[in-house]
Amino acid sequence: MTIFNLIESIFGNFYFVLLTIIFVFIFKTGLLCSLMVQNSTSKKLFYQKILFSTVIISSMTANFAWIIQLIKNLFIPNLNFHIPLFFARLAWIFAPVQYQTLSLSVEILFDREIKLSFRQKIICSISIFLSFLFTSLSIISFHQISSTIEKYFEMIIPQYNTFILMIPSIYIAYKKLYLPNIPTILKQQGLILLRWFVIPQLICDIVQTTPLLNYNTYFSTITNSFAFTTLSTLFMTCAMFFCAKKMIGLRFLNFKNHVQSKQKLHFINDFKIILQRLSQVTTFEELEHVCQVFCKEALNIPLAKTTLYIRGNSSSTSNTGTIPLDTHHHAETFLDMHASILLPELKSTLILIYDEIDFTHFYNSNDMHSMLLHFLNGINADVFLPIFEKQNLIAYIIIEKHARLANLYTNIERDEMIVFASYLGAIISLLKNKSLELLIEKQQELKHELYIKHNEVEKYKESIRSFLRINHHHIGVICYQNRRFVMGNAIAKELIPININQQEGHPVTKKLKQLALTVESYRTPQLGYTTDKEGNTLIISALPHLEKNMVILTVSYPNVADIIKQHIDILHNPSEWDYVLYLETTKSGHLINKLVPGKGPTLLQFKINLLKASMGSKAVLLDSPDDDLMATVELLHYVSMRDLLHTIILEKPLCDSSIAIKLFGINPLFVQTKQELPSIMEQLSASGTLFIKNIHHLDLETQQYLVEYLKSGLFRIYKSDQKLPSNVHIICSSNQNLAHCVQQGTFLKTLYELLYQTKLTVPSLITLPEQEIHALAEGFSQQVTRHNTFEELLVLSEKEKQRLVQARPTSLATLKQRVQHLLVQKSKKHNIHEEITFNPAYEVIDPDLAQAKCLGRHALKDRHLMHLLWTKFKNQSDIAKFLNVDRSSVWRRCKEYGLE
16 A cells, blocks of 8 residues: 555646646647548548547547646636536547547448448447437536436446447457458558557556446555556557557558558668679579578568569579469469550559558559459469569569568568669679670679789889888998908998908808909999898999009999899890889798799799789699699798688599589588588688699589689589689699690680689799709808808809709709708818708798798797697697697697687
């Protein structure tokens, strides 16, 4: 009772009650105005609008009577009692009218025509009589506050409203609700009205007016209180607002043309994904799958319930769909027979939704609606979405009946389908004209060109930055006289930090002395090149002194002209001078020069071709000795700035589809268990490189899948029509003559032509000129030691270089190993083998791995390097072998860093 007293004190307060009823009165006034301003498109809608308006007006009289009475009690106690009494009696007069009109509204809501039944005529007569009777009694006893007859009347009216009017009407409405010819939209309107307004209103009235409940003093005290009246009024107002909002959204009284939805429009945000899928389509089969996926994601329709039919297309996949053949036959027959009437209607409405047409036809029946409903029933469709191209119906999408059970298609979903169909028309037209594949291929070519241009710009920027970092105005001066060198300024000492008079075997000393002696002998200027301790190029100019018997040498970093001039004479194509600049000034160029450190026309052209291949995104075909394959692949991978490298080695010709499944995945319909890992193309999609060794062993079917990807940038899932985008860079190699394989029919001509566009041939050392082998050997010898302390003792002699030429190694890797072996033997001969430190990363191309190799066991302390090594090797034993440490140490670090 304490709680009830608290509720009564708050909600039963006269001021709160007055404010509540005023708010309710204003709300009903607004609802009545919005109802009255709507135009009625049919006689039935007009009558229904009048009935619902009468219900609202009748309930407003009761609210107004409450307002007058409360104002008298609170603010004007001396107000003549006849005024509130008049409005109270007026409310009782309208009570039978309110419930009679509500009863009629509920019953005739599901009738196509307004025709009162015998029962309705009787109860209408009774209600009119009761209202007339109470009006007469009110006039007769106008000056009396109350009379015995009025008291009995006030007891009878609520029971009459409840048990004679509303309960039978609700029962009749529920029976009509489930008749087969009632439109789905109308059924949902009726359910909302009955469940959320009529029945709650009935319950509130029963609780407040039933004598059996009010007989209980305790219960009567609660239900007859002002708090209960206030709360029930608020509750019914909220119920009225909810029902009005929901029913108007469901086209109540045809206020709206389409079912409304208040959900946020995510379609625009996700439409780029739809466009991307449509842009990747190359066949009608893929297009149907895209349509099904769209309907699944946007409309929550099962894939099997959606079918796309292309008109006039013999290869349409409609024959394999779940919709029977006679459905499309019926649709085509109906469209042909009624083309003059149906096509203009389709062009104006853009979509046929069965529930919408059925509801409209319920209130405004006409021949067009009847024909459309007959058509949709014939093809068993909830939605018929026509697809136009230049005002011609070229295709349509059919969504089966009851694909979403009781869910209606809202205005937002309707707009989504129309927008999707408009784009679909253009795609179908392109597919019919066989030009879409060409457009996709053209787009892929443009992507390749754009990728190359972007990398060229980046290389150019990096090259310019390298010149800006180095002060080219600083020139070191060295004087040579009487077989001795004298540093002319501090800059010379900074550029050449060695003692050139004592370290006679050092390459820089030998170069300076060679230039100085040549100038002394011939008295003509000389120009030469060497490198500083970081490997940057230095240019040396030697001039004879005109008055004194000495040679003046200047040392500086070269500018652009110097670099180009150094190589222009050996460059096959002078227009490629910019690539020479990139080789000398960029990080990528330094890595390529590390792989091929020599100079010469053949080697320079190979390095330019290698740089070009790394700057592009087209597939690369490597023609290289086996020993040089992985080094070249790793270099291409690293210079291309990609993250993951996956290698597939084919030892023999394939006889099954295992590689195809591994590369492209497989249609889930052909496997019993779900595929655990994504395909290689998906794993490497973002930024990966795929190397296929001995590509000539691929079966023809897998080759065809590879061709499709190289042409369009889309790979097709094996045994499926679905295509997915990927950005994998393909590198492959073969030790066979692929042109001969094409003639034999074991290799696709199309794949050969695509790969041949970016073929990269490593120069054969067998046919390489002698001078270029000498340059290679000298370059490799400079890479062997980490420091130059004993470099003058570890220089290859001309005799040793000649021995390398006579041996003619078959690969760069073999030449590199032989140079290292010679220098190791030379270090032992000079008894400095224990003192000199050979570069442990001599054979490593990747700079990050080279850093880890140089650090050795200290690399275990670097989390970043350990993650890099784990990504590269995926094996603790291989990491331990690479770093030359115990496996237990690697195991402990991997456990610490979570690398498992």
